[in-house]
Each structure stands twice: as C-alpha cells, then as structure tokens.
Amino acid sequence: MPAIKEIAEQHGLAMVEDATESLGALCRGQPLGRWSRLTCFSFNANKLMTTGGGGMLVTDDPLLARRARYLTTQAKDDPLEFVHQEIGYNYRLTSVQAALGTAQLERLPAFLAAKRRIATRYAEALEGLPGIQPMKEAPWATASYWMYTILVDAERCGTDSRSLLKALAASNIETRPLWQPLHLSPAHRDSFARSCPVATRVNRLALSVPCSTSLTEEEQSRVIRALQRELVADRRNAEMQPATGDFGTA
Numbered sequence: 424m425p426a427i428k429e430i431a432e433q434h435g436l437a438m439v440e441d442a443t444e445s446l447g448a449l450c451r452g453q454p455l456g457r458w459s460r461l462t463c464f465s466f467n468a469n470k471l472m473t474t475g476g477g478g479m480l481v482t483d484d485p486l487l488a489r490r491a492r493y494l495t496t497q498a499k500d501d502p503l504e505f506v507h508q509e510i511g512y513n514y515r516l517t518s519v520q521a522a523l524g525t526a527q528l529e530r531l532p533a534f535l536a537a538k539r540r541i542a543t544r545y546a547e548a549l550e551g552l553p554g555i556q557p558m559k560e561a562p563w564a565t566a567s568y569w570m571y572t573i574l575v576d577a578e579r580c581g582t583d584s585r586s587l588l589k590a591l592a593a594s595n596i597e598t599r600p601l602w603q604p605l606h607l608s609p610a611h612r613d614s615f616a617r618s619c620p621v622a623t624r625v626n627r628l629a630l631s632v633p634c635s636t637s638l639t640e641e642e643q644s645r646v647i648r649a650l651q652r653e654l655v656a657d658r659r660n661a662e663m664q665p666a667t668g669d670f671g672t673a
C-alpha cells in the first residue's frame with residue numbers, strides 16, 4: 424500500500440481502495456481503508472461480515488461523501504418533482520441491510536478471532552507437507568484471514584491444485600481456486616494488459632480450503648486429515664521438505 428500510495432502521489436492520481444477482503448486487516452499498523460480517499464467494502468453473503476448483499480463506501484472527505492450519497496440515491500435534485508440534473512443510481516444499502524450490517528459489525532472482532540484460530544491451526548498442520556505452502560502473514564501485516572489459501576506445487580506434491588480439489592470433493596470437502604486474474608479474462612480480451620507472472624502462478628497453484636467462522640474443530644481436523652492423506656498418497660516416496668516463500672510484499 425505505501426508503494427501504491429507513493430506512485431499515486433507522484434503522479435497526482437486519486438487512490439481508490441477495494442478493501443473487501445481485508446476488513447479488519449492492518450498494513451504497517453494502519454487499517455485497510457485508511458490508505459485512500461475512497462474505499463469500498465462488499466458485504467456479499469460470503470464475506471467476513473455480511474448484509475446478504477450490497478456494500479459500503481468510506482471516505483473522510485465530506486464533499487466526496489455527499490457526492491456518493493447523491494449518486495447512489497438516484498441523483499434527485501428535486502425530491503418532490505423528481506428532477507435529475509444528471510444520471511443517478513439506485514446503489515444504496517437498504518435500511519434492513521444496514522441494520523444487519525450494524526449487528527454484524529459488533530461481531531467483527533469475534534469473526535476475526537475465529538479466522539485467525541483456523542488459520543493458525545492450518546499453518547501448523549500443513550507446514551512440512553511436501554510442496555504445500557501454507558498461508559503466511561507478512562511481517563508488515565495483520566491479516567484478516569478472510570480466506571485460507573494454500574499453494575500446491577505440482578512438481579513436489581505429485582498432484583496439482585485442481586486435481587487436489589477433485590480428490591477432496593470426492594470426500595465431500597469443498598475447496599476453491601482463486602479468481603481468474605483480470606489480464607487472462609476473456610471479457611477483457613480487448614483491454615491493454617501486460618504479463619503478470621505472479622498472478623498467473625498464484626492462480627495456477629492456489630487452493631482455498633474451508634475456513635468459515637462456523638467451521639468446527641472436528642470439521643477442520645477432517646479437512647487436515649484428508650489433505651495429509653491425499654498428499655502423502657500422491658507423493659509417498661517424496662523427500663519431506665518444507666515449502667518456502669511468501670505471498671508477496673506490501
């Protein structure tokens with residue numbers, strides 16, 4: 424974040440953050456959402472806290488806040504006659520969703536603690552499995568652990584992330600790849616793109632394992648046992664050496 428902020432400042436660019444995945448996380452001690460003029464958060468159903476759908480825009484700039492409220496509530500210049508000077512949108516969170524969100528916000532510390540407990544257990548259990556890189560917290564970060572994602576090095580595991588996904592699915596354990604990087608998305612085929620080898624590699628190797636805040640200890644044990652079973656079966660004769668590396672820099 425400091426590096427992006429520096430570039431934005433150098434070139435007079437406005438920085439807008441999507442901190443959806445890092446609600447509650449810190450970068451160099453500063454909460455995500457505090458780095459930019461505008462930050463958005465999604466409260467979709469699978470997020471750390473949810474309102475069932477919708478999201479939130481935060482800013483400490485009163486003019487931007489007023490402008491966002493205006494555009495997201497249909498840009499009504501005359502609320503009686505419904506006169507619009509410009510095109511507005513019906514993007515606001517409903518009051519019912521906002522009430523849900525307020526209650527969820529109170530539970531955020533407990534959600535974050537549950538995610539951290541689950542992540543710590545995975546990290547301990549998966550460390551040392553050949554070719555598996557557990558998720559690590561960078562020294563400059565406090566992670567939210569919204570998801571717990573491992574990297575599967577096919578050469579050292581004897582299986583790749585997608586085969587492992589299928590093997591775990593056969594044991595009724597749902598795991599997921601990460602999202603397709605934008606530069607590979609057919610929907611953006613006509614856009615300017617440069618090669619992004621790190622994103623491409625992470626997309627190929629990554630597998631997110633179950634980590635819902637409601638995951639019980641026994642359920643997590645079952646996931647860990649299944650992972651150990653699959654990997655040991657695929658690489659019975661492999662030399663046991665821990666994976667190295669991390670998930671990037673700030």
Ligand SMILES: Cc1ncc(COP(=O)(O)O)c(C=O)c1O
Nearest residue numbers: 441442443444465466467477478
């Ligand atoms: C960074 C980020 N932004 C936005 C979203 C989704 O936002 P929404 O579904 O509310 O449009 C996601 C979904 O996972 C996400 O990871």
